[in-house]
Amino acid sequence: MLFTSINFLLFLPLVIALYTITPAKYKWLTLLIISYVFYLNIKPIYALLTVGVTVSTYTFTRLMDNSKKDSFRKRYMMINIVLILLPLLYFKYFSVINNELLIYLGSRGFNWIFPEMKYLLPIGISYYTFMCIGYTIDVYNEEIKAEKNIGIVALFVSFFPLILSGPIERAKNMLPQFRNLKSINLLNIKQGAQLMLWGYFMKLVVADRIGMYVDVVYNNLHSESGNSILLAVILYPFQVYADLGGYSLLAIGIAKTLGIDVMHNFKRPFFAITVADFWRRWHISLIKWLTDYLYTPLSFSLRKLGIWGIIIALQLTFLISGIWHYASLSMVIWGVLQGTYLSIEAFSHKQKTEFENKYGLRNRKWYLFISMLLTFSLFAISQIVGRTDSIADSALVFTKIFSPWGNLYLDLTTLLFSIVGIVIVLCKDFVEEFYPNSIRLFSNTNILIRYSSYLSIVFLIILFGVLDGNSFIYFQF
């Protein structure tokens, strides 16, 4: 059941109604049952995995809490992390590597010991695995006490707004809320609905519309000309932002209607002036997770290497980020690219800051604009390897862009609607970035402005949205 389906729009009011009539003491149980019903609706068998991850996480965090010896606590932590990583490693990486080896060895006349493995990746596995690893580490670090109620842990793992594509939430934020679930608050419903409305706009009107152009070009790289490919390269980051950003808003909005606060996942990323700034604004939940549980401990343990320690930590962190998205050489290169960008910035940070201060560049609009364009360009270039199916295709993209151009693939309707959508999103982000709270539409005190805004977005979605069902890009993770 996609969040953008009619079925979900009928499902959510039922959820809210059921949640409302449940006594406070059992609201967590209602949400747990609903979450499992939601997940079973997708692929029942994989719900067993979530049960397994839940049981393992609950057991070992309780063992950690009840143990006084640090060596034991460490052991429990490591065992749990390995256990909950195993399904992810198997479904996401082992089967891919196995199948690649099978093809490679087969082409050379050799047999491989394992047969071809054809599994659909359990939806959400990358997200709830990371959430549970984070929880386990937090318990080990005594930042949080282990949850005593296995049902609450199960709800943390399977909470339906988050399970499919995040945000990757923290136990510190979610468990206390699940323990003290409150009655429905009409203000929360209103605020949640506002977030969802904007999420639907981003997903259906912007992301899916851009996808109609980008998909055609990327699926026909050999026959498309360099100018069409360049246009698709420029449009793709907006597609991903609108898709994942839109989805995140839907997840946050749905949780908000139930009175649950979930972290925001995007913060106007295309107004970043450096790559480091960009990664503080893009897929915030994932980057924060990687920073807290990977980069910080790594850079601390490599601190004696000085700047080189930071660079190694950056490269490893983004390498993991790359392969978290996809088990492929392309994503390894993607990760290395991001790490390289950040490493160059780390290296040149001092000199750059001195230069900027000397000429007061950070106060110059033209300098900030160029910085934003440069940051966007670097990200767009890295997304080429993320979007194409292979390194060869990535190389083809670059070759075609820098070769003589032919006819532009001109789907005027799609391009026109895409550009209008992008402009609307960027305008909203621009106002929020530079003139926060100056223009209030959804939260305006004037009922006419509020209602006009709601209805305008609704009609934009109905008239310009791609309403025939497009899977979220990030579902595949």
Add this chain to the structure above:
Amino acid sequence: MKFTLFFRKVVLLIMLFLAIDFVISKVLIEGLNRYFGLNEKADVLINGSSMVMNGFDRYELGKIIDLDVASYSHEGVSLVDRQAMLQHFYDNYKCDVKTIIFEIHPLIFSSYIRSKNVYTIFYPFMDVDNIDYYIKERASEKEYWVHKIIRTSRFDSNKLITVARGYLGVFGSFKTNVLDKERVDKNLHGVVNEIVIAPQKQELFEEIMQMIESNNSRALLVMMPMYDSKFKTFPKDDYKELCFYFEDFCSRKDGFEFLDLNIDSITTNAQLFFDDVHLNVKGQKVVTDIVAGHL
């Protein structure tokens, strides 16, 4: 916030939504009617698929023959869809249409389904009984009721562009490209397309002709031209037999004529085609002039 106040606001919002939805849909329908020429008296109606959409400039045709020309055509429509379109036209537009220019092509009687969800093109006209019934038979319950209740959801981006063209009076083709002769010749080399005559489709065709006749209209059955390489993929004898069927059919009907535009001067001129079956702007002018002369 009190529940009753919240409830009242939600109800107000829904009512406002439905009211605006109604108004917007009326504006959009008018745009569609203007594009097709269904908003005014039509002496001639063109009916067919993308071949006639690219094949005729209805406005230019009207200027030449000094008559009002409407064109109720859409990509991907089959005979069943066209029957619904003509029924819709005759039942709802008070015109004394003299001639129906009816597109014919070699695969008209084949059972090949060109588009599974072509019924969606009729959503804007859902308020009409026969169209409503037609859609109900094909769409899922959910789809049907969503489009029935939310009127603006009947319009997608392509229809919005059509509406805009209707209001701006832009009826001509924008297809200025010329087909890649070498590539098309290479792709179609050795290809054979069977001309299948499914009896049910033949019966349906005759029903449509009966509908035209009973509404006191003449019919000009036009075999739309295709590029030579494509034309040659159809077995010559089968094509001749098909044409004979139409000639014979028309000879038995008063006011019915058959016109085959697959003539050498058109089919062998690659400059007239956008792709192997669709005319470009140049080709549209040539065909419009020929048919105007014929009318």
